[in-house]
Amino acid sequence: MYGLIPLGIFHLAISLIAVASGAILLVREKAITAAGRLGQVYVVTTFITCATALGIYQHGGFGRAHILAILTLLALALAVAGSKKLFGKASLLLEIVSFSATFLFHMIPALNEIATRLPYGNPLASSPEEPALKAATGLLLVLFLIGAALQVRRLKVSR
Numbered sequence: 001m002y003g004l005i006p007l008g009i010f011h012l013a014i015s016l017i018a019v020a021s022g023a024i025l026l027v028r029e030k031a032i033t034a035a036g037r038l039g040q041v042y043v044v045t046t047f048i049t050c051a052t053a054l055g056i057y058q059h060g061g062f063g064r065a066h067i068l069a070i071l072t073l074l075a076l077a078l079a080v081a082g083s084k085k086l087f088g089k090a091s092l093l094l095e096i097v098s099f100s101a102t103f104l105f106h107m108i109p110a111l112n113e114i115a116t117r118l119p120y121g122n123p124l125a126s127s128p129e130e131p132a133l134k135a136a137t138g139l140l141l142v143l144f145l146i147g148a149a150l151q152v153r154r155l156k157v158s159r
Helices: 004-030 036-053 064-084 088-117 131-158
Strands: none
Touching: 004 036, 004 088, 036 064, 036 088, 064 088, 088 131
16 A cells, blocks of 8 residues: 555654644644543554654665654653653643644655655655655744744743
């Protein structure tokens, strides 16, 4: 299926659950948090997505996707630590921004994989190095920065 190995298919399925739960939380709650069942689903599926990504070597060894998985795990750990109030007054801010970063880190490989695999037989991009994909990744970063700034502002207003 689209050149995916069994681990890749499992990784894709779990990542779709993570992205969907994160998107629902962002729309419904205006932030991703570990609170509630959906937040817990996001945390667990994001962790599994990263763990499975570390076992996929379709592109010739340890690469950028693996580094991104490690960065996502670090951001996830910070977010969960923030949700446990381990950083005092900065905990909620750290939790919200770190969870948003994990969502950005989901979207970067999602964008690259979709553009380089779909439509099947005639993908939109031949490689992640194409200028249009790099520009789209830059746009994701800008959207993350805007979203994080809005979340921080909303947090400050609510205090």
